Amino acid sequence: MPHPDPVVDAATLAETAYAKVNVALHVRARRDDGYHALESLFVFAEHGDRLTGEASDDGAIDLLIDGPFGAGLEAGPGNLVMRAARALQSYLGQQRGAVIRLTKNLPVASGIGGGSADAAATLRLLVRLWDVRIEPEELTALALDLGSDVPACVASVTQLVTGRGEHLVRHAVDGLEGLPMLLVNPGMGVSTARVFAGWDRQDRGPLDAGSLDTLIEMGRNDLENPAILAEPVIAEVLTALDGAEGRLLARMSGSGATCFALFADAAAMARAAAAIAAAHPGWWVMETRIRSI
CATH class of the missing domain: 3.30.230.10 (Ribosomal Protein S5; domain 2)
Structure with a gap:
């Protein structure tokens, strides 16, 4: 605990x-x-x-x-x-x-x-x-x-x-814990059942969490596409996070609609948060870090 x-x-x-x-x-x-x-x-x-x-x-x-x-x-x-x-x-x-x-x-x-x-x-x-x-x-x-x-x-x-x-x-991953993390939600909830119902049933392979680089390059969220089909604004959130300077990774969490980005430093995260909040005042934005124990 x-x-x-x-x-x-x-x-x-x-x-x-x-x-x-x-x-x-x-x-x-x-x-x-x-x-x-x-x-x-x-x-x-x-x-x-x-x-x-x-x-x-x-x-x-x-x-x-x-x-x-x-x-x-x-x-x-x-x-x-x-x-x-x-x-x-x-x-x-x-x-x-x-x-x-x-x-x-x-x-x-x-x-x-x-x-x-x-x-x-x-x-x-x-x-x-x-x-x-x-x-x-x-x-x-x-x-x-x-x-x-x-x-x-x-x-x-x-x-x-x-x-x-x-x-x-x-499961500790070198370089992951303590990273600045920006959470963005476009102001909506998404039905998990609806997203799973839209999943294409394709097994795209196992998860390799051996390193941060592997998680970034090979990791994925298989529910991202069906969630975007259900709520297209999720794609806008991902585009906004993808375009942020200093971003290491941008991806959707769970079945959506919240997306996240990991950053190399807190200053880059703060700049991205300010830019997204200014461009999308109706979106929920939270600056945080990955919890370390």
Whole structure:
């Protein structure tokens, strides 16, 4: 698990739900269980949504939502934060509850694991808040029941992810961690199911994550083309990032619509961010770095 965030006050704890980015995403085949076999290198941004929580003694889970993208979410039982809290509470037989506040800084349904990261951060938060012990394998299994990306988001470190998200291997790539990373979303969410439905079912080969150069030259996102067919503006985002001076790599993350660019230095990233924000004031732009542990 990542190092815990600092205590907010004597009774309140906080966690960051770090944005997830697929540096490469290779779709290999459809499995017998209906899920797609994926090969991906996950990295995590230093920034994301923020969760704070206070324990309660009545067993209730109360969720408050605010933040720039909070209006797009409901705090009902279907919310991934609520589902994660209830799942952990049930698994542990925990009688305590919590009041959780989610500050939604990341766009919804945008290919950077916002909901999955929120669920994972909720698990980390409540384990600390309730002061309970749970084995990492148990937490991973619980996370997988919540969604394919949730187990990787629990640790929020650079890792190779295969299967439908259940096979995780910490994977350092020289020169990758700590790189400046610019995230850009054109102001829309994209249906993952719709993008997968548009995938052409062609296996274009395995992922080689042996080096940064190989990831740049040979890596790909197999969902990029079907996402662009669904929402052509994604191509405009990629063109804007591709044209940025100092850009090492520009690619779409997940099933879109958020795209990212890696830069050699923060100054080049800042110039690109300013230019894109000026040219496209309706787009969401976030300057960050790849999280290092």
